[in-house]
Amino acid sequence: MSAGFAEAALEVLEGERLEDARRILAKYPNPRSAVIPLLFLVQSIQGYVTDEGMRDVARLVGITPAQVLATGSFYTMLKKRPQGDYVISICRNITCTHLGARRLIAEVRDRLGVELNEVTSDGRFMLETAECLATCDGAPSGQINYEDVYHLTTDKVMDMIEALRRGETVTSVRGEPIRTIREISYEMAMTGTGLTALGEATARTVAGEVLPPDMAPGFRPRVTGTPAGARPRPGIEEAAESAGEMGAPEAEGEQPGDATGGSEAAAPGNRPGHPGSTEEESR
Numbered sequence: 413m414s415a416g417f418a419e420a421a422l423e424v425l426e427g428e429r430l431e432d433a434r435r436i437l438a439k440y441p442n443p444r445s446a447v448i449p450l451l452f453l454v455q456s457i458q459g460y461v462t463d464e465g466m467r468d469v470a471r472l473v474g475i476t477p478a479q480v481l482a483t484g485s486f487y488t489m490l491k492k493r494p495q496g497d498y499v500i501s502i503c504r505n506i507t508c509t510h511l512g513a514r515r516l517i518a519e520v521r522d523r524l525g526v527e528l529n530e531v532t533s534d535g536r537f538m539l540e541t542a543e544c545l546a547t548c549d550g551a552p553s554g555q556i557n558y559e560d561v562y563h564l565t566t567d568k569v570m571d572m573i574e575a576l577r578r579g580e581t582v583t584s585v586r587g588e589p590i591r592t593i594r595e596i597s598y599e600m601a602m603t604g605t606g607l608t609a610l611g612e613a614t615a616r617t618v619a620g621e622v623l624p625p626d627m628a629p630g631f632r633p634r635v636t637g638t639p640a641g642a643r644p645r646p647g648i649e650e651a652a653e654s655a656g657e658m659g660a661p662e663a664e665g666e667q668p669g670d671a672t673g674g675s676e677a678a679a680p681g682n683r684p685g686h687p688g689s690t691e692e693e694s695r
């Protein structure tokens with residue numbers, strides 16, 4: 413990846429974060445597949461998905477900012493305006509409503525002194541409603557930064573908020589400490605990029621699962637709509653045949669997930685007109 417490109421054009425994804433972006437891009441045969449994790453990376457830096465962050469993602473991936481916005485705006489976990497450190501989501505669907513969720517939401521809103529989707533004056537908390545969280549057995553149910561909390565009352569919600577304000581650890585029903593939006597956004601962004609200091613892929617998922625060969629780093633799926641004059645990519649069958657065995661490298665000298673090894677053209681994340689890209693990857 414060309415440092416010159418980054419320094420000249422990027423506003424948010426620079427320095428160490430640009431290296432993180434490179435790792436994310438290296439996971440995918442098609443750069444635009446990295447849009448969502450890159451947006452989580454922006455959110456981990458700026459607290460939400462800013463316009464300049466979306467422009468950076470567009471530049472790195474090679475699509476327009478409008479296309480990035482069209483993708484990012486579909487997902488409620490990617491916020492396009494400040495959301496504070498902690499998002500309190502309270503379910504308003506049928507089971508929770510039957511058990512008092514509407515009154516609970518109104519009372520928490522009043523105690524926080526904000527409207528829904530507004531951040532508190534200290535910049536730390538935002539209250540939002542949610543549809544069924546699939547935790548109806550814990551109704552009235554909610555989440556704080558997407559960690560489940562059950563059997564909510566107004567006092568219980570406010571106690572958790574005050575504890576977080578004091579810097580104390582608050583845990584979800586599964587015993588996980590509730591972390592800030594920036595922390596969980598970074599985890600979301602970097603999932604599956606488990607790289608050693610040598611740059612080799614060590615785990616493709618958070619759980620360390622071994623993925624099938626057509627999902628392995630470096631695998632090139634068949635792409636439809638190949639531009640005229642471009643050399644076609646191998647399809648699944650051809651790639652499996654050339655690899656010789658499940659999960660084998662595509663070509664001599666190339667290691668799956670190794671963004672530094674193998675042919676330059678086949679290196680994961682290479683893109684036309686972008687840092688480290690070659691015309692070979694223009695498909």
Ligand code: FES
Nearest residue numbers: 503505508544545
């Ligand atoms: S209705 Fe609230 S969690 Fe299902």
